[in-house]
Amino acid sequence: MIEVVLADGAVSSYIPVMLLLTMAVTFGAFNVIASRLIGPRRDGGTKGQTYESGMAPIGTARKRFNVRFYLIAMVFLVFDIEIIFLYPWATTFPNLDPGSTNAQVWLFRILFFMATTVVAYIYGLRKGVFRFD
Amino acid sequence: MVGATLPISIVELLLSGAIAQSGHDAAGHAAAAASHAAPAAGSLGAVTGTLPQWTLLIPFLPLLGCVLCGVCAVLKIRNKLPALITVACLAGAFAATVGAYMQTVGGSGGGGGGGHHAQAAVVKAWDWISFHWRDNPSPSAAPDFVANFSFYVDSLTCLWMLFVTGLATLIGLYASEYMAGDLKTAGYARFYAAFCLFVFSMACLVMGDNLLLLYLGWEGVGLCSYLLIGYFYKKPSAVAAAKKAFIMNRIGDFGLSMGLMLTYVQFGTVEYAKLFPMVQGYLDLAQHGKMSEIPWMVQVIPVLFTLGAFGKSAQLPLYVWLPDAMEGPTPVSALIHAATMVTAGVYLVARFFPLYLCSEWALPIVAWGGALTALLAATIGMAQFDIKRIMAYSTVSQLGFMFAGLGVLGAVGGASHVFTHAFFKAMLFLSCGAVMHGFAGQLDLRKLSGVAWMPGWKIVTLAMFVGCLNLAGFPFITAGFWSKDMIIGDAMGNHGLQAIGWILLFTAGLTAYYTFRVFFRVFAGPVEYHPGDEVHAHADDHGHDHGHGEHAKGDETHDGSESRHASEHFHPHAPGWAINIVLLTLAIASFLIIPLVHPFGKAENTGDGHGHAAAFWSATMVGSSTAGVEPPHAEHAKFLGMTAHEGAMYASIAVGLLGIAVAFVLHYVGRRTAAVSKADAIRLGGVQTAAQHKWYVDELYHFLIVMPLRVLSHIFHAFDKLIVDGLVNLLGWMPRGAGHTVRRTQSGVMHDYALRMAGGVALIVLAIWFLNTPAGDGDDGDAQPPPAAHASVERAEGVEGVRP
Amino acid sequence: MTQALPSTMLAAVSMGEKFVAMWPEAFLFITTCVVMVLGLSKSLPVRRMCAPLAGVGLIGAGLIAAAMTPDTLCPLPSMAMYGKVLAAGIGLVLVCLLAGTVDRDFESDVERTGWFDVIRSKRAEFWAFFLFSLTGLMLTAGADDLILLFLALELTSLPTYVMVAISTRRDRSMEAGVKYFFLGALGAAMFLYGFAFIYGGTGHTGLQDIQREVRAQVDAGGINELTMLGLVLAVVGICFKIAAVPMHFYTPDVYQGSSASMAGYLAFVPKAAGFFAIMLVVSCAGWGFGESRAELPGMLRDVLWIIAVLTMTVGNVLALLQSSVKRILAYSSIAHSGYMLVGVIAGPGLDGRGGEFTRNGLAAVLFYLLSYGVMTVGAFAVLACLERRSRDGEIEEADHVADIRGLCKTHPVLGWIMVVSVVGLLGLPPLLGFFGKLPLFTSAISAGEIPLVVILAINSAIAAYYYLRLAYLCYIDPPETSPNLAPLRATPFGSRRVAGMLSAIGVVVLAVVGGKLADATVTAGRYIPPAGQTQQPERAADDDAPTPEHVVAPH
Numbered sequence A: 001m002i003e004v005v006l007a008d009g010a011v012s013s014y015i016p017v018m019l020l021l022t023m024a025v026t027f028g029a030f031n032v033i034a035s036r037l038i039g040p041r042r043d044g045g046t047k048g049q050t051y052e053s054g055m056a057p058i059g060t061a062r063k064r065f066n067v068r069f070y071l072i073a074m075v076f077l078v079f080d081i082e083i084i085f086l087y088p089w090a091t092t093f094p095n096l097d098p099g100s101t102n103a104q105v106w107l108f109r110i111l112f113f114m115a116t117t118v119v120a121y122i123y124g125l126r127k128g129v130f131r132f133d
Numbered sequence B: 001m002v003g004a005t006l007p008i009s010i011v012e013l014l015l016s017g018a019i020a021q022s023g024h025d026a027a028g029h030a031a032a033a034a035s036h037a038a039p040a041a042g043s044l045g046a047v048t049g050t051l052p053q054w055t056l057l058i059p060f061l062p063l064l065g066c067v068l069c070g071v072c073a074v075l076k077i078r079n080k081l082p083a084l085i086t087v088a089c090l091a092g093a094f095a096a097t098v099g100a101y102m103q104t105v106g107g108s109g110g111g112g113g114g115g116h117h118a119q120a121a122v123v124k125a126w127d128w129i130s131f132h133w134r135d136n137p138s139p140s141a142a143p144d145f146v147a148n149f150s151f152y153v154d155s156l157t158c159l160w161m162l163f164v165t166g167l168a169t170l171i172g173l174y175a176s177e178y179m180a181g182d183l184k185t186a187g188y189a190r191f192y193a194a195f196c197l198f199v200f201s202m203a204c205l206v207m208g209d210n211l212l213l214l215y216l217g218w219e220g221v222g223l224c225s226y227l228l229i230g231y232f233y234k235k236p237s238a239v240a241a242a243k244k245a246f247i248m249n250r251i252g253d254f255g256l257s258m259g260l261m262l263t264y265v266q267f268g269t270v271e272y273a274k275l276f277p278m279v280q281g282y283l284d285l286a287q288h289g290k291m292s293e294i295p296w297m298v299q300v301i302p303v304l305f306t307l308g309a310f311g312k313s314a315q316l317p318l319y320v321w322l323p324d325a326m327e328g329p330t331p332v333s334a335l336i337h338a339a340t341m342v343t344a345g346v347y348l349v350a351r352f353f354p355l356y357l358c359s360e361w362a363l364p365i366v367a368w369g370g371a372l373t374a375l376l377a378a379t380i381g382m383a384q385f386d387i388k389r390i391m392a393y394s395t396v397s398q399l400g401f402m403f404a405g406l407g408v409l410g411a412v413g414g415a416s417h418v419f420t421h422a423f424f425k426a427m428l429f430l431s432c433g434a435v436m437h438g439f440a441g442q443l444d445l446r447k448l449s450g451v452a453w454m455p456g457w458k459i460v461t462l463a464m465f466v467g468c469l470n471l472a473g474f475p476f477i478t479a480g481f482w483s484k485d486m487i488i489g490d491a492m493g494n495h496g497l498q499a500i501g502w503i504l505l506f507t508a509g510l511t512a513y514y515t516f517r518v519f520f521r522v523f524a525g526p527v528e529y530h531p532g533d534e535v536h537a538h539a540d541d542h543g544h545d546h547g548h549g550e551h552a553k554g555d556e557t558h559d560g561s562e563s564r565h566a567s568e569h570f571h572p573h574a575p576g577w578a579i580n581i582v583l584l585t586l587a588i589a590s591f592l593i594i595p596l597v598h599p600f601g602k603a604e605n606t607g608d609g610h611g612h613a614a615a616f617w618s619a620t621m622v623g624s625s626t627a628g629v630e631p632p633h634a635e636h637a638k639f640l641g642m643t644a645h646e647g648a649m650y651a652s653i654a655v656g657l658l659g660i661a662v663a664f665v666l667h668y669v670g671r672r673t674a675a676v677s678k679a680d681a682i683r684l685g686g687v688q689t690a691a692q693h694k695w696y697v698d699e700l701y702h703f704l705i706v707m708p709l710r711v712l713s714h715i716f717h718a719f720d721k722l723i724v725d726g727l728v729n730l731l732g733w734m735p736r737g738a739g740h741t742v743r744r745t746q747s748g749v750m751h752d753y754a755l756r757m758a759g760g761v762a763l764i765v766l767a768i769w770f771l772n773t774p775a776g777d778g779d780d781g782d783a784q785p786p787p788a789a790h791a792s793v794e795r796a797e798g799v800e801g802v803r804p
Numbered sequence C: 001m002t003q004a005l006p007s008t009m010l011a012a013v014s015m016g017e018k019f020v021a022m023w024p025e026a027f028l029f030i031t032t033c034v035v036m037v038l039g040l041s042k043s044l045p046v047r048r049m050c051a052p053l054a055g056v057g058l059i060g061a062g063l064i065a066a067a068m069t070p071d072t073l074c075p076l077p078s079m080a081m082y083g084k085v086l087a088a089g090i091g092l093v094l095v096c097l098l099a100g101t102v103d104r105d106f107e108s109d110v111e112r113t114g115w116f117d118v119i120r121s122k123r124a125e126f127w128a129f130f131l132f133s134l135t136g137l138m139l140t141a142g143a144d145d146l147i148l149l150f151l152a153l154e155l156t157s158l159p160t161y162v163m164v165a166i167s168t169r170r171d172r173s174m175e176a177g178v179k180y181f182f183l184g185a186l187g188a189a190m191f192l193y194g195f196a197f198i199y200g201g202t203g204h205t206g207l208q209d210i211q212r213e214v215r216a217q218v219d220a221g222g223i224n225e226l227t228m229l230g231l232v233l234a235v236v237g238i239c240f241k242i243a244a245v246p247m248h249f250y251t252p253d254v255y256q257g258s259s260a261s262m263a264g265y266l267a268f269v270p271k272a273a274g275f276f277a278i279m280l281v282v283s284c285a286g287w288g289f290g291e292s293r294a295e296l297p298g299m300l301r302d303v304l305w306i307i308a309v310l311t312m313t314v315g316n317v318l319a320l321l322q323s324s325v326k327r328i329l330a331y332s333s334i335a336h337s338g339y340m341l342v343g344v345i346a347g348p349g350l351d352g353r354g355g356e357f358t359r360n361g362l363a364a365v366l367f368y369l370l371s372y373g374v375m376t377v378g379a380f381a382v383l384a385c386l387e388r389r390s391r392d393g394e395i396e397e398a399d400h401v402a403d404i405r406g407l408c409k410t411h412p413v414l415g416w417i418m419v420v421s422v423v424g425l426l427g428l429p430p431l432l433g434f435f436g437k438l439p440l441f442t443s444a445i446s447a448g449e450i451p452l453v454v455i456l457a458i459n460s461a462i463a464a465y466y467y468l469r470l471a472y473l474c475y476i477d478p479p480e481t482s483p484n485l486a487p488l489r490a491t492p493f494g495s496r497r498v499a500g501m502l503s504a505i506g507v508v509v510l511a512v513v514g515g516k517l518a519d520a521t522v523t524a525g526r527y528i529p530p531a532g533q534t535q536q537p538e539r540a541a542d543d544d545a546p547t548p549e550h551v552v553a554p555h
Helices: A012-038 A068-095 A101-127 B002-022 B025-036 B053-074 B081-104 B155-182 B187-207 B211-229 B236-267 B272-287 B296-312 B321-327 B330-339 B341-351 B353-357 B362-383 B387-407 B411-438 B458-472 B479-493 B498-523 B548-555 B577-592 B602-606 B617-623 B644-667 B686-692 B694-743 B750-783 B788-797 C007-020 C023-038 C050-068 C079-098 C104-113 C123-141 C146-166 C171-202 C207-219 C225-242 C250-257 C260-285 C298-319 C325-346 C361-385 C412-426 C432-446 C450-475 C494-512 C514-524 C537-542
Strands: B121-131 B145-153 C386-389 C395-397
Touching (some): A068 A101, B053 B121, B053 B145, B121 B211, B145 B155, B145 B187, B155 B330, B155 B411, B187 B341, B211 B296, B211 B321, B236 B272, B236 B296, B272 B353, B321 B330, B341 B353, B341 B387, B362 B686, B387 B411, B411 B479, B411 B577, B479 B498, B479 B644, B750 C171, B750 C225, C023 C123, C079 C361, C079 C494, C079 C514, C123 C146, C146 C225, C171 C225, C207 C225, C225 C260, C250 C325, C260 C361, C298 C325, C298 C450, C361 C432, C361 C494, C412 C432, C412 C494, C432 C494
Antiparallel strands (some): C386 C395
């Protein structure tokens, strides 16, 4: 009584996805297996050390260290993403009816967005990101 | 009358609605009965007036007092503040009661003695319980079960609350001096907190407008009784007595709770204002002699109520807790175990008197139970030596009188006797308490004599004397005489139950004897005293811990030869102003209430045994309440050739005076010492010993009930230990075992977790897939086979179908 | 005018109008920005403004939410307001609880050296993340679109990863944070995958559109298998947020690794977000299936059924064996998720719009979220209030069961908070937990899920063992003084005690005034069936004919 219907093309349109998935899995598996099979293996001795150069590791690896580089990267991201968001907005905004409510909403929205990036900027400033000492 | 008819019609509307809901065929009778009896009698129990909201002060002032006393206990206040709070709150409640009484009865003029002039009102405090439980209730439908925290005030309620709050105020004042010995401990505030809580519970019991609130109060007074009997909780006998009282009462409460539930099952409501109009229907059947048409359930309910009433009011076979309850402080004995709480059973019967009339068995049970209890307790009381216990047995006996009065269709007599008894029995107890207080806990009548002649004991003696006269039923000048006479007269006038009249008459003689036995031995005669056990504890301060319980037990086997001489330095401690004022007030009040319960000759004018019901105050109070229904089969027997009441009056005058005379001869004439009197010369052998041992009823109960239960409990204990506990332990270990298994998955390693999460998701998705695919086909295939082609297509493509 | 715009822009315009419904979140966001900057000030009084400001922001957001009654465009339109007010309310208690979690030793260093090392300071970040996370929670409650839902969920979760890692100075916290982050990413991937499938199966991201499309598919014969797969994956993926089997593994490790105050936070905020999300996702399919027309579609129901049973059983059974109070509470958190899933399965009841409190499973879940939040925060607050200096000089909070032994005698207030909280969690009648659990039972019974109710009851009985053990330890056991450990002292942060007391009072008081709350949850748990819920005539004739109330006219 219950009719089971396969939507037209519902699966077939996913064939590229499946293909990609298969390729990804195959590629990963192939590399792992191949390196196991083909690569030569010489275990033990210096091979097991942290640094194969022969230098003995000092202290523990579980240690906190300065994250300033990450901070710089984050500041970059803040501005990078701002640009990414600004582009589509900038291309669309001229199409809006000037002075309409819609345009005002759009303007307000991007100003709000930019204000948040300004806050991020202030945060970075206070955190000392721009002090390269 | 216009104002009055409107609420009645509303009640009838509600009534018809309730009947439509309840769906019992019996309710059809009720509807029919209610419709043809509509204008005249359909108003039974109906709300006919209103009362101002300050009526709520009656229950809630004592509750406030309880809270404040509790605060005092927490703040460790060690002065008489709790007593002050209590007396103030209770006096306020009394004033409110008087106000409510004026509104209820006085508003209609009070004159004319008309039976149905007092109004009935419901004062609502708040919505308490309101349930829907039928399917798909519409929001506007009336709830299926309603019990509001509201109070039903009619004349019967007023009658009860007047003496409850009035006596509680006086006894609270008395206790402020009596309990002063406990001022240094937390006990004083604790005592008063429980005292106030008791009055609140009693108010709920008497004033509640539904059975559930009555039940709440019923349990509340039981709790307070337990707390106060066990007030000296360091004394094993007090703890045992408290436990005994509680357990005995539970048996009775079982009956009451069953009755409550059956009432709901049968009538679909527990609210008086809706319940009594339905009872009216059955009552009409009963009055027309159609007893067989009343469903058995209606007839069973009052029997169950009776069980509850007999437990609370200490009647056969549940009376044994009351004498032991004398372990509590004397003010408690006076208020709870003599004047008020024990009359709750009488109230229950009186309140549901119409329902009792609908039952063939309930009233005879009440009558015979009451009469036999009266006789039994009086015989025990004759042989006891502890004066407080004598008073306790006399209470049991007098309660028996009240039940017998109700049972022989004399609701007025029963209720009047409750009223008068409350006054004189409280007075007797308080007098005994004063003696006990002054003589360091001495209660043995063989060790005290001539108290009347000692300095400072005049008022106590006077009060005791007045109380004894009342209890003995001294003719004409005592209220007790008139109320007791009413009961005996009703019994004599009842054709089928004249035997009860004879029993009560005989008991009245015994009562006069044992009452004056106490008076002549303790208050009259040569001056002699031996202090009680508490003398060593405190030389001359007022503190004492009331250790009378233990030696009261020992005294039963005491033969009088071991007369320990009074300590040289002991001086009796005469009562102070608080005790004296209270006793004096009560003594005066006991005379003032005579006109309230006395027909003053109007009865004779009617020439009818029940004619006086419309004549005097207590009759009005009872007659205009739900108890004021005309009983069926009003055939009146003659007694001694006169109307039953006249005959009973002369007969009871004779037996009363005879009893006093016997006591005078045996216990006063020629008595030289406290211990020995002429009565000791009379040897009755086994009968006397058995009476001293309370007819071995406690031992009988122990053998018949406690022992088998104990054996059974050992068997159950073994079963419980071996099998039940074993099973439970097994069940307890199962989850732990499962835990140990599942625990291995919590390795703490992140990639294990990730693997398990992914695996879990895969498993679930697969499980669902396999679970649903065949199931979906199967289910739908059963219902109506789909075309074969479709099915095969489904399987081939493995497509999941979901039933909408 | 709008007709001139392309269709994507039309959608964007509706987004703009939607922004109006987000005033609470916007307010909270602005507060966050302020807090984030103020926390970096060199002046200690200014830095100390962070937590009070967060509280002000929450109060403001809560008031705005309560005033706006923002109905969203989704099958559960009224949940947003309840969710936002709930988030603000419990958030306020959490502000009290989280005081002093970070920067404690740092501040004493600052006092000693007089030098404020801005890089080492974590206060600003911590409180900003706290508010971000609550903003995410509010957004989740008000989400009406899969994309918004995903972003909101991640906004809720991402800050918590960091907060866990910095909640104590121990390596354990770092480990917990990392575990939480990676496993959380796995979970997020899972439900994002599910969202993608839902989009693939229906062609929409708006919840109401999806609901309409699913209805169309049902009318056409059956739910599309991609949609179904997407729903299942989404539900299972969100199970990470609510700590349900099979995504529960991280829970005890993370709770134990973070500070007690943070664990209390984790027990409520992500769980609430997860339940809002699950209810929203599930409501796309709707409770209009089965013979009674009030069940979930078979597969979805089975998934939730299996998850619920496994979750409550695993949580309770494992809690029996623990000796760490935090782990016990973590497993109890798992178990409670299982209980709440029962309400999701039961659904809004026969009357599709959810009429009565005792029959509306969604209302039961929403009520339970509140009661669970109050009770569990109380229990964690007790742990957060007790501390000792361990050998290495670090602050260590109470965790082992021996630490709370005899607490009612040594620290009476804390002891009683613990007793009230765990007895409430157990669900004993006078307390809030009972009134939370009761509608779960009744709604499941009225939905006909009797086996589930039986399992729920058995699990409640198992849970009694460890809850009563905690109460017993506090109340009856004598205090234990171990020679190896320094004695526990009360924490200097009085507001944590306030949080505990607020919770304990809530457990008692909310039970008394629960009627009003129940009404609020019934309103919040209102489910709008898709337009055209009326079944086709031939089907209605086959099955039990639906009674008129169940047929909702299209609107």
